[in-house]
Amino acid sequence: MNPPAVPPHLSVVVPMFDEEAVIGLFVERLRPVLDDLGETYEVLVVDDGSRDTTPALLEKSRRDWEQLRIVRLRANAGHQAALSAGLMRARGQWVATIDADLQDPPETIAAMLAAAQERSADVVYGVRNDRTTDSMFKRHTANVYYRLIRRLVGHHVPADAGDFRLMSRATVDAVNRLPAQNRVLRLVIPALGFPSTQVEYRREERAAGTTKYPLARMIRLSVDSLTGFSIxxxxxxxxxxxxxxxxxxxxxxxxxxxxxxxxxxxxxxxxxxxxxxxxxxxxxxxxxxxxxxxxxxxxxxxxxxxxxxxxxxxxxxxx
Missing domain, CATH: 1.10.287 (Helix Hairpins)
Structure with a gap:
């Protein structure tokens, strides 16, 4: 029987669904950032029931990258559910969540860790201070969404902060104890009230592939946000x-x-x-x-x- 593994310093949770076009680019960007941290880490990719060659490409990458860990879901469960699955299985003392499309730059993770330690924060939100790469429709709808949510739910919800964040182990454990049905993590985590800070970054264009958040899913996210966190x-x-x-x-x-x-x-x-x-x-x-x-x-x-x-x-x- 093998002894229990020592938890890594950092876990990076990455939900993926049909991302065959971007996996190679994502690994090339993320791995040097994490290797340069000088800390133990794991990259936990949650394959959300991909139908393309994403599973095969992930297995190929894992052969050359021992810190890469793959969790595969039996069927597509949605972005928030995939994130929840990753948080439930992440072992790191700190846990970062990031999408694979490279619109959120992996290099910001190092700045998040530094900000958490310097400011004694349990949560570091990645806040987009430049969204010029998004379409006008996307910028407008996002602005309406955050203004409405902050007005109805509370100003503790950071504006222009999606699912790119860093959390302490205490925060992740608190999230995992909550009911999992239809939860929106970008609202759940601020509601916990843990000490937090922000790191700003420029949102980049999608590196490859197509968006996995079409209009229908954006509307569903908005409905879940409103009915799940406000009366x-x-x-x-x-x-x-x-x-x-x-x-x-x-x-x-x-x-x-x-x-x-x-x-x-x-x-x-x-x-x-x-x-x-x-x-x-x-x-x-x-x-x-x-x-x-x-x-x-x-x-x-x-x-x-x-x-x-x-x-x-x-x-x-x-x-």
Whole structure:
């Protein structure tokens, strides 16, 4: 029986889904940065059910890079679930999370470690101070997202900070103890309240391949962010109800006055508009409440958000 392995100083968690075009470039950029740190480390790549040659290319890279560790999920579970799987299995005293597309520069990890030690911080957020490489649509929607989230959830959520961050072991353990269903880590981690700081960087263009966050996934992330961390939509539904009641009372007063003064006129248009307006508000409120009920239902089921099929480190420990 082999003795338990000594935890590395740093774990780098990298979710990947169909990233065959960028793996070589990513390894070329990340490995020199980590080797120059002078600390023990592991790179934990979570293969999120890739359908291309990503698994084969990762295995090829692992033969030449002993610190590379591969965790493969049985099916695509989504970006946040893949990150959660990596955090659950990371062993480092510090854990960094970064995407493989090289839009977040790996060289910033060294600055994050230095900032954490100099400022006694448990979390170091990578904050984008230059997004000129993103499209205008992407910049605009991101700005709206962060402004809305900070207004509804709180200003403890750093603006323009995605999933590129460094966390202490205490922070990672706290995250792993939380329920895993539909959580958005860029909101979960600030909500824990651990001492934090920021390191700014310029967001680069995607090195190769195509984005794995199309519009549909961006909308899903926004919905999860709103319904998972704020009751503002429910309060909005309440205000719609109160507003509808006020309008109904006003219309009743107008109708009663018209009846008393004998000025009633048959009108299909006004009746149709009122019924359609009230029905639309009711459906909107039901939809908002349905989002919350659905989250409670999913939480009560307790189904795991991902299933691990393979962990290369287990082969090493058993060998």
């Amino acid at each position: 503002a939509p429910l309060r909005l539904a309440t205000w719609f109800g109160l507003g509808g009641a006020a309008v109904t009372a006003l219309l009743f007063a107008v109708a009663f006055g018209a009846f008393v003064t004998d000025h009633t006129l048959p009108g299909w248009t006004s009746t149709f508009l009122v019924v359609a307006g009230v029905g639309a508000v009711q459906l909107l409120c039901l939809g908002i409440m349905g989002e919350y009920v659905g989250r409670l239902y999913t939480q009560l089921q307790g189904r795991p958000t991902y299933h691990v099929a393979y962990d290369s480190s287990e082969d090493v420990l058993q060998g």
